[in-house]
Amino acid sequence: MKIHRAVLSLVFVVALGLPVRAGSILLDYSPDATGAVIAPMGTAFSNISGGQNFAERIIFDTDVLITGMDIYSLDWWNTVGNYVVVRTWDEQVGYPDIGTVDDFLSVIAAVDSEGITTAPVLSIGSYTRLHVDFGANSFNLAANTALWIGISGFQSEMGQLALSGPKQPGNGTMYMFNGLNPAGEPYDGDMAMRIHGERSVPETSSVVMLLGFGLGGLMAVRRVFVR
Secondary structure, eight states: OHHHHHHHHHHHHHHHOOBSOTTEEEEEEOHHHHOOEEESTTSOBOOBTTSEEEEEEEOOSSOEEEEEEEEEEETTTOOTTOEEEEEEEEEETTEEOGGGOEEEEEEOOEEEOTTOTTSOOOSSSOEEEEEEEOGGGOEEEOTTOOEEEEEEESSSOOOBOEEESTTOOSSSEEEEEETTEEOSSOEESEEOEEEEEEEBOOOHHHHHHHHHHHHHHHHHHHHHHOO
16 A cells, blocks of 8 residues: 555645746745835945844745745945855744744846846946846745745845836835844835746646556556555
8 A cells, every 4th residue: 555655645746736937936026027116226225144134025826936035235345156144034924923933045146137127227336136046945835834034245235126116016025134033023115036946837638648648557556566
């Protein structure tokens, strides 16, 4: 019976966990996509892991694998290879559950203007996208499960932009921390960011084919192992 359950479990895992595509944008809170007002205009919020840093609430209607994240900032401090800290928190009554923080170290993999090309031109520096690949630290998030996530500079300033005004895309709250401690009231605006990953969507025809294959396999297993 152990063999039977193992085969059936494998069939369901494959059938119900088919990613549509890898590395797609699961959530787009970029200035270009939303058309929201960038804040603070002409500069960025301080964003460093040991000081002021931020988290944004995310939730999806299907199971997802989160493989990376963009945040929007300025090019004053950020270069490819700079170390960053990625932090996540479970949700508790609409806020990050401070006791559930998880974090890991990564690096900035790309610095460019993707998703922020329509932003106003600055007299000094420019707005920029900072992309971080999670690599081996990629993680699964179950459907309809809220999570708070943020990226901050490891030992150097990283900066963070927010989105405000009537076109802000989320719940209008970007939670602020001082290190790992809450830092007063949440900021009235959403984090300018994007989430990358894979979304699991079952395909009916594939499910039927795989279930049929699996049932055939079960019969073969029974013939070989059950006498």
